[in-house]
Amino acid sequence: MSYLQYNSGGDKKMKMNRLFEITIILLNKGSVTAKELAGRFGVSTRTIYRDIEVLSATGVPVYTNKGNGGGIHLLEDYAINRTLISAQESENLLLAIKTLQATQYPELDMVLEKMGAIFKHAADHDWVEVDFSPWGSAPNDKNKFNDIKQAMLQRQVLCFDYVNGEGHKSRRLAEPAKLLFKDNAWYLVAYCRQRQAQRTFRLSRMKNIKTLLETFMPQVLPQPQQAESKTGKQSQVSLRLRFQAKVLNRLYDYFDDSLITHNADGSFTLEAVLPEGEWLYDYILSLGSFVEVQEPEHVRQIIANRLKQAVKIYEI
Incomplete structure (x- = not known):
């Protein structure tokens, strides 16, 4: 036959x-x-x-x-005998698939089964687990990434509450276009109907997300841009910070060790050029008494003034 x-x-x-x-x-x-x-x-x-x-x-x-x-x-x-892919390449493929699986992408369990069949040494795929929800997150936060992804694939409008970098809360309607991982955080690139322009939303600040039945036609959006200063140019500042050893882990979360100097007294000095703004101030303040701004003077004064205001809250 x-x-x-x-x-x-x-x-x-x-x-x-x-x-x-x-x-x-x-x-x-x-x-x-x-x-x-x-x-x-x-x-x-x-x-x-x-x-x-x-x-x-x-x-x-x-x-x-x-x-x-x-x-x-x-x-x-x-x-x-039928595969030309090395053990290292198959492990890289497996890691990529496991990362996608964390987004609950359809049919990836079947893909993992096929991976185990084709690359027998990769059949045990429990050596890596990817979870996009942050530590201390509420149970519904675990579905946030998947809800956004589904809305993007199905071209459905998202409705959510959002708090921007200045602390202003607003209700947004957005047409999701891209998920972006940048600087240890996930962001959504979308067309914001309130602003009638592309906006980049940090996922951790998106609350009460709802997927509407309304669909949209994708728009051609430019690449996400960094925040600009009032002059229209990126505001950069040359920083010199002195850290106590107790918070060295926080330094390594964000900065390459080539920017960090170990001092004779056990402290550490960071010298780096960074965008100036609320993120920078919040990061420095989050380290409390374990960090000192040495340069520039105007950033040192901003941090000092904010600490004084915080102390006033607790004065008896």
Whole structure:
């Protein structure tokens, strides 16, 4: 029986999918009975044996044994002989797929199963887990990333509360375009209907997210731009900060060790050129008495004034 004759009637796509899945099952298990396969696909054992004939005719080294311990088998090392991908490359692929799996992208469990079949050394994929929700997050925050992703794929408008860098809270309607990971945080690039322009929203500041039934046509948006100063140019400042050793971990969260100097008294000095703004002030203030701004003087005064205002709150 020829391959064309076998596919002359019925749903060709369904048969092709079944042939592919049978191969994957054999790659994973090594052997299986015709009865098991027939039960899985809802067909007769006779149909399964016809499938095996087709696989064999197309070059897949599959064979059958009868009697006790018999079944349908695949020649050992078939997957290894058919792949040109190294162990390191397969591990990189696995990591990428696990990262995508954290977004609950459809059908990735099946992809992982196929990965385990093709690269037998990567079958145990529990060595990495990716979770986009931050420490201390509420249970519903775990679905935030997935909700945004689904709205983007289905081109649905998002409605949410947002607090910007100046602390102003507002209700937004946005057309999601891109998810962006930058500087240890996730952002959503979207067309904001309130501002009638592209905006970049930090996911951690997006609350009460709702996906509307309303759909939209994607717009061509420019690349996200950094925040600008009143002069229209990026405001940069040359900083010199002295840190106590207790917060060295916080330094390494954001800065390369080439910017950090270990002092003789056990402290650390950071010298870097950074964008000046609320993020910078908030970062310095979050370290409390464990950091001292040494340069420039105007940043030192800004931090000193804010600390004085904070002390007034607690004065008795």
